[in-house]
Amino acid sequence: MKLIIAIVQDNDASALINTLTDLGFKVTKLATTGGFLKAGNTTLLVGVEAEKVDEVISQIDKVCKTRNQVVTTPSPVAGSTGIYVPYPMEVEVGGANIFVVDVDKFIKI
Template sequence: MKGSGGDMEKPKIDRLMAAIVQEQDVDGAVRALQNLNFVVTRLPSTGGFLGRRSTTLLIGSPAEQIETAVKTLQKKCRTRIEYVTIPLEGTPLPIPAPTPITVGGATIFTLEIERYEEI
């Protein structure tokens, strides 16, 4: 959270959020967080049940702004139903069966930090 003129006092960054966000939601989430003056860094990531590409957002924040960041991510990172094919067991031929799974949203970890510097 930086001021443009340099005369604005910087807030105390004492929390670090790591938010894992689906690729479809990341641009909107980053824009919304940056519009609220959060410090956001993107890291590409992969994982989860489907092994899909995602982005891990590192978000620096004062403790009192964590709920604002969480609510922003809730608004921008929606869940979706996707279908994956899983072979049916016990059949003579492997017949794929489409199975619905819920994906999306955001997975958020919040950590206390002892020190934050911009050098």
């Protein structure tokens, strides 16, 4: 058995959960916060048999596409004066970070 940990953008989470549950996978959703954009994201836990891992990853790839988004980030303007002026910056968001780990034991009570 394997545990798939998928960190996805909040905008993709609902569609991905619906897709996976429609295919019969059980999904646990955790609300998490990313460090780079300090924005909400979703971490999904999916326990599957080893032969189903590629199917789940394929569905994640179909739903969680990367895209560009403009964010506002502070920038030092006057050297060390401590004055910050926000400026827009385009960053790539979306996609998924996926970890697949072995499960030594699974117990459902």
